[in-house]
Structure formats: structure tokens, C-alpha cells
Amino acid sequence: MLAIKLAFKNLLGAGLRTWLNVIVLSFAFVLIIFYNGMIDGWNRQARNDTQNWEIGSGQFWHPAYDRFDPYTIAESNAVISKDIQDLIDDDKLTPVLIRQATLYPQGRLQSVLIKGVDPNQKVLELPTADIQNSQNKYAAIIGKQMAKSTKLNVGDKVLMRWRDKNGTFDAHEIEIVSIFKCDVPTVDNGNIYLDIKTLQDMTTLQDQATMLVAHREYENTKLEGWEHKNLGFLLAEFDKIIESKKGSGLILQSILLILAMLAIFDTQVLSIFRRQKEIGTYIALGLTRAKVVGIFTVEGAAHSILAAIVGAIYGVPLFIYLSKNGIYYGTSAQDAGMNIPMAETLYPYYSVGLVITSIIIVVVAATIVSYLPARKISKMKPTQALKGKIQ
């Protein structure tokens, strides 16, 4: 207790030098929390969007389907059984039939994936009801990015060529009936959504689907004839991106922390060098060397406590503002040509765990760098120290 009291007294007595250290350390604090909060917020937002728009609580794939191998698409469909149809009718699952096609917007050739979806589905946020509202059998919905790359608008008709199950070519004009905005590139880029019944007719694949998407509340993972793919599998690519972003963020955070720690270390070395008489007095008054080392260590480590308080003064309002209003990037990752789910506005997420972890890291680091120079005290001779002689 004495050590803590003394430490804070000395620290505050040092004035500007202490506050400079504290401010630098508080920057490190705030930046570490800000960066990790941003990554966590992006992670939460992207996972949520991907689940809402594409994967629900998981997907059931036809065993031959491989999302990274377009050559598997033609063979990856199976008839929807009666049991599965019941689950579809209960809005627990929604079927998706996937086929490859070629679109000819303005005489250009563009490979696309046609996805047959149920217009009445309630599993995904896709505005599939728009398909049903049209009189045109070949009514289609596309995403904003797809509309941009194909230069298509609502009401436009465009020729599409595809093959039926036997490989025979067919072609017809499709009409774009609505354009949706979605931050998940795999839902938007290169995808055209049609009524699944229309696509089944077009490809002579009656009552067939490539995959079944499970509602977020549907937890069953076994359907005969279909392979369940959980969120871990479906979001594996995105998780790797987050991991690498956290890794690269760690370098920046380490540099910041090292700079702050260097300042504390330097202050400690200077203190021990300049306050030899004080150290000698402590020992003369009966304090053990270990206790004196403790006083100096606590004094150094207390920088981090003060930094946490100072950081909280300006950091907390900032974090509250950012988590409410988000950080607007002006352009989404998709607009910038990146194939990652990222919205125009990111809402950072600051968890209690993140704040506590950050505080522990900084306090432990500050304690270690404060202790290292303080060890010298234990080798000091009290008489020499009292005289203020350099040892």
C-alpha cells in the first residue's frame, strides 16, 4: 500500500514528464482498442450480412458441388424429396438451383451464374418477392455491382444463353425487375436470380436443386443425400482475411507499444540515476531493497493506469460515437474492386473482453519495463546512494 501511495505521489510530482509519458501511452491504448474494435466490427457485420444474404445457419450441398470448381455445377443437382419439400414449406430451408450461363449485355459476352430461388422464401434477405411481382416469366433480380458491370437498369432486357441438362443450348431475353444492394460480393458479382421453377423449366431439371440454405433458426445438420456445410466451412475464407488483418494490425500495435514502453523505460532509468539519495534514504529508513524496487516498479507501471484513465477520458466518447455512427469509407470494398464482404460504413465493435485484454497487455508490458531498470537498486550500497554517488 505504501509503495502504491509513494509511487503515485512521486509520479504526480514529476509533472510534465509523467503526463507526456501517460499521453503517449494513452494513444497506444486508444489505437489498439480502436483498431481491434474496427476489425471485430467488420467481422461481426460481414458474418451477419453473409448469413442473412447467403448462408443462413448453414447450407446443404449436393455431394458433387464444389463452389470453387465451376465444372462441378452441371452435375450438382438432385431432386428435392417430399420431406425436404415439407421443410421448405415451413420456411426452414430454401432451395437454390445453380447453373452457368452467358449474358450478352450490349453485345459483350459475360459469364454468369444463374441462381434459381424460391420467390416466397423467407430464409434469406434477397428480395426474391420482386420476381413474383413481375408478369414476365424470365423476370430476374441482380445486385448493384452486377448492374454496374453489365450496365443494366431496372426494366432492361438482355439476352442470356444457357444449356439444359443434356447440354443443348437455349437462349432467351431476361428482364431485370429489381436491383438490390448487398455487401456480400459472392451474392452480387456475376449472379442473376430467377424463379427456381423457371430455371428448372429452362434446364429441364424439374424439382431439382444444387443446395438448400437453412434458416438461421434451423439447427439440424443431417439431410439424407445432402452434405451439410457449417458456418466454419462457409466462412473459412473470410476468417482467414480477418486473421491476416489482425496479424498485420499486431505489427502496428507492437510498434506503438514499444515506443510507449521505451519512454517509460527511459523515465525509469533517469529516475533511478537521479534519485539515488532518495533510494539511499528509503533503505536507511528501514525499507528492504525489494520494497524499494517495488516502489519504483509500481511507479513505472502506474503510468499505464494513468494512461488508461486519460485514454478513457477521450477514448470512451470517441468509441461511443463511432460505434453509433460508424466509419464511412465512401465506397464499399466491392466498389473498390475487392472481393470481400465489407460495407460502405463500418460499425466498430468494442467488447468488454477487448478492453480488458488491452489494459492487461499494456499494464503487464509497463510493469516489465519498469522493473528491468529498477533491478539495479538491489545492487546499490546504501551509504554510497545516500551520498548520491553514481554506482
Add this chain to the structure above:
Amino acid sequence: MKKIAIAIFTSLTLSLTAQTADEILIKVDKNMSADNRIVESSMTDNRIVESSMTIHGKRNSRTMTSRSYSVGDKKSFTEYLSPAREKGTKMLKLEDKLWIYSPSTDRTIKISGHMLRQSVMGSDFSYEDMMDDRKLTDIYTATIINEEEIEGRKTKVLKLVAKVSDVAYHSRKVWIDTERFVPLKEELFAKSGQLLKRSTLSDVKKLQGKWFAMKIVYKDMLKQGKGTEMHISSIKFNQKIPSYIFTKAALKQ
């Protein structure tokens, strides 16, 4: 004399008009197919064909030259000679199997299944177009729908509708020169009736008693551009082609 001439002319005309669409197709198949060609040494037809293929893109055109060795219609080996980027690329077709060797990667890839639907070297042809060597009479029901003249040649217009399900084009229209039994124009349609591709054949020459179109323009009608032009610069018959040419090992040589 005049009577005889009229009689010959009438009988010729009658014989032509009497030809059914299937008969015309059989004659076309006979002219194009290698199986019926009797050559000096054997019943098989060995050919070395040198050709150039010009692919007209949106911004520019590029021309590739190649040399093909073939025995009948089951074995063929093609080597690209130019431009430098494509030089050394080789294709081997044995029955219904196709391999491609790319010198830049030094790898041989087997093109199978749905990969056959890809474009050949960025042209308007697909591997599938090259591979399908079934006779038209086996997969289509033909009817004569019209008679037209193309560049001074009388042609019969045949409409072909698929009678098997595993066919890429549901229907075709073929303009056939009824004297030479060479198609001069062909249009390929989707199931909906949408015109997909058109090929125009010209520069018809008689080689070894058979008529060959030396120039083919193949165009994807849904896409902008002038399509792909193919010029046959030479055909050599009855050449000795070493058997190792038709092995996978020859691809890497």
C-alpha cells in the same frame, strides 16, 4: 441431238429434285468424312493440314497458324506455329479424348467433361465443336425448306432438327451446294429458335476428287465482332505420319 440434251437435262434435274434431305446429308458426309476415301496405300486417310485462324476481337485481331496431322477422324494432332505466345502449344485428340500441352507451363492437361465447352484459344470455336464427329444424319432429322443461290452457286436449304437429346444445337439450317455437296453456309439455333452461330464457307476447291472449303468464317451471333476466320493454306494427303505423333509423349517434344 437436241432431244437427247433435253432428256439428259430433265433426268439430271429430276434426280436432283428427287434427292431427299437425308440423301443430300449422306452425300455431304461422304464428301467431308474420311472413312470413304480410298487412298493408294490403305483405307485410312492421312492428312497434314496447314491453316491459319484469325480471331477478330473487339479491339484487335490476332492470327494463329497451325499444322494438323490426322488419320481418319479419330486421331489428330495439332501444333501451333505462331504467334510466339502460342508457339509450341499442342493438341492431341484420340477418339473422344483431348489433351492440350502448353509450353509456358510445361504441362499437359486433359480436356474433358464440361471443360470441352470452353473456347479454343479464345476463338468462337469450342473444343466441343471440334470434338463432335458424329454424322449429321445420326443426330438430326433433315427436311428441305428452300432453294437459294449463294455467290452464284445453287443451294438447297436444309432444316435439321435434333432427334437425340445430347446435342449442343437443337436445330440447324444448312445451305448445301447440291452439285459439290459442300455446305456453304450454316446457322445454329437454340431450343428457343434464337440464332446462336453462323458459319460461312467459301473458296471451295477440288482436292483428291473431293470438294473442300478453304475458308470458313465462324461467328457467335450474340456477340459483337467479326468472328473467327479459318484459312486452310495447304492439305497434303497420304503423307507418312509416324505413329508416335499420336501419343501423349509427342506433346512435350
